[in-house]
Amino acid sequence: MAPDPSATGTRMTSQALGSDPVPGSPRTGSVMRDVARLAGVSHQTVSRVLNGHPNVREATRQRVLEAVEALGYRRNLAARALVTRRTGTLGIVGFETTLFGPASVLYALEDAARRAGYFVSVTTIRDLDRRSILDALERLRTQSVEAVIALAHKPAITAALAQLPDAFPRVAVGGSGGEDTVSSVRVDNVTGAGLATRYLLDLGHPTVHHVAGPADWPEARQREEGWRATLEDAGAMVPPVRPHDTARRAWGAGIGYEEGRLLAADPSVTAVFCANDSLALGVLRALHEAGRRVPDEVSVIGFDDAPESGYLIPPLTTVRQDFAALGQQGIALLLDQFDHSDRADQARTPRQVVLPPVLIPRASTAPPGQQPHA
Amino acid sequence: MAPDPSATGTRMTSQALGSDPVPGSPRTGSVMRDVARLAGVSHQTVSRVLNGHPNVREATRQRVLEAVEALGYRRNLAARALVTRRTGTLGIVGFETTLFGPASVLYALEDAARRAGYFVSVTTIRDLDRRSILDALERLRTQSVEAVIALAHKPAITAALAQLPDAFPRVAVGGSGGEDTVSSVRVDNVTGAGLATRYLLDLGHPTVHHVAGPADWPEARQREEGWRATLEDAGAMVPPVRPHDTARRAWGAGIGYEEGRLLAADPSVTAVFCANDSLALGVLRALHEAGRRVPDEVSVIGFDDAPESGYLIPPLTTVRQDFAALGQQGIALLLDQFDHSDRADQARTPRQVVLPPVLIPRASTAPPGQQPHA
DNA sequence: TCGTTCGATGTGAACGTTAACATTCCCGTG
DNA sequence: CACGGGAATGTTAACGTTCACATCGAACGA
Incomplete structure (x- = not known):
């Protein structure tokens, strides 16, 4: 089967629509006119009923509804989109969605979008080169999505978002947030890291070491920053941090x-x-192997509160992010842009929503030099 | 002659298209006629170029492509869909997509669909009542997706799939597989469980206990079945299994x-x-708490091979499922249905693809009564 | 040399819906 | 009793593509 007949770069890649490969005829069923005929009205009246227009007599409405039911009629979204110029579809750009956090956000986004009456089209970014990010956006725009929400864990993604046409509604979820060019929702990583660090200091530890995430993820940077600032504030020594390049499993x-x-x-x-x-x-395992007891000799604290974290050995103290809220707020921010898109005044001003993380104390942390207790 | 599953309400829920809430005018940009005018040809020639038709002079093709580029022209998918009756979109029904397995499958599905030139529309099932499953399908069909792929971990989902109109292409991924009514891809859970059980027996354990998944997931049942059959084959005692109802965290x-x-x-x-x-x-943690050493006193084995499993205490022996392959095969199965949909002969015959799981031996298993070694 | 054929292009008509405008009917009011 | 007006409905024209067919050349064989 021919993958791609057309010519130029990525631009007009023949989608599955390309004439050759797939036949398949959805066997439309009935159209509005059929319903109209059955109900003894004009197609326009059917349209009015289906769109909830006020000026339709109740008896007529019923008759139309019955006809719709009888025929199993379903509106053709393409025809509708063609004339209304609205597709009712939001585009979501996913990234690393097999990880627990992004997967949860994606889930919440889809849920919120559906509740708001929108369809959701998803495309995932694999490689982070500029090209594939733009491709993803291009794909979505080809579909005439009305807005784009991106899991913007990497700056390059937020940057690409910023380059969409001015009026195009968009939201960056997670990730950086530094950019004031794009509306975004994120968790306050600096505060979260501070929470964790301070908690350990308050337990009596002279200082706190840090195992950093990949340096090219702003979230990782911000957590490091929050950790560092807290240590400095407390006048504690700041241990060195080993940087990780963006290797896949960073x-x-x-x-x-x-x-x-x-x-x-x-x-x-x-x-x-x-x-x-x-x-x-991983740290827990290494400490265990080395015979260093947690939390008696070493305290360990994480970030995210993954579902399993409460069942590690020992149960992990961590900083919880509310991924679901991230998704909900993302959609909310988007709807907000729709509402104001007529009055262009302050609509363009990007809004930033920052969610507070919560410390979840569990058994992997204790004052230093503690005796075993279980 | 298409039996329509619909029946109930929910039918014509006003989507985001509903006239009132959102204004927003996507400011179309240029259309095919504009390109045609700029290139000095007819709109039909533009169409031909974009669709890769053969009979266009090279010079003309170039001129058109330049015009496209110059105007930043983008085809209108709705108009295209209206006349071709093809949307180039696949519908995916997600379920429990925050879990590692489903999330991975979803990821692979999207990837494979994109490579095949399809867009992907996702909707997730939250509650398993018949209504919300049908709603999900209905939503997808409203969008005129050309096919549906469902993460069919629950029988109810597969069943709903089976009720789509005869000619409607569909694939069930994961889950049951018992149904011969729907093409499906799944992992051979019985064999996988057998692999694990036999491995333990071969190590010298007199028998193997089982911690079951939720009873209403066929995958859980099949794993139990594979475990049980292997024990019986070996003439080993079959310990009782405590059933779990489908409580959320089962x-x-x-x-x-x-x-x-x-x-x-x-x-x-x-x-x-x-x-x-x-x-x-969780078992590992409980054993640890009770002071029973793994693998010295008790061997533990899992299923899935989640990314963290190699770093538990101790590293977990497990049965790996190839989630990516699950997704790829799912799309392959779908494309196969497209190809044959003209010759209805054997196209309707559902195909079953069963993927083999692989045992990943790690440190959580050992012969019984072993001495500690680390 | 002249039809015949095929390659390159243009023209007109769908596709199924909604928007805009027209029409009908009934009511209340002057 | 005519008239204005609004509620209920119908009619026509888009929306932007692709498809089917028509047209126009030029190349080709006889």
């Missing part, structure tokens, strides 16, 4: 394990703040 | 923890096969 337990081995070898380490729960899980 | 570490505590209290238990890795994680 948020993963494997990296946590490697880092954990190094930390385990350093007897001065009594507290570790990890940029997420997976990293913490 | 696949989760919490349940594993509860079960693990019971198992830990029984000194005769030397090997446990868990229906997934999360359950195993």
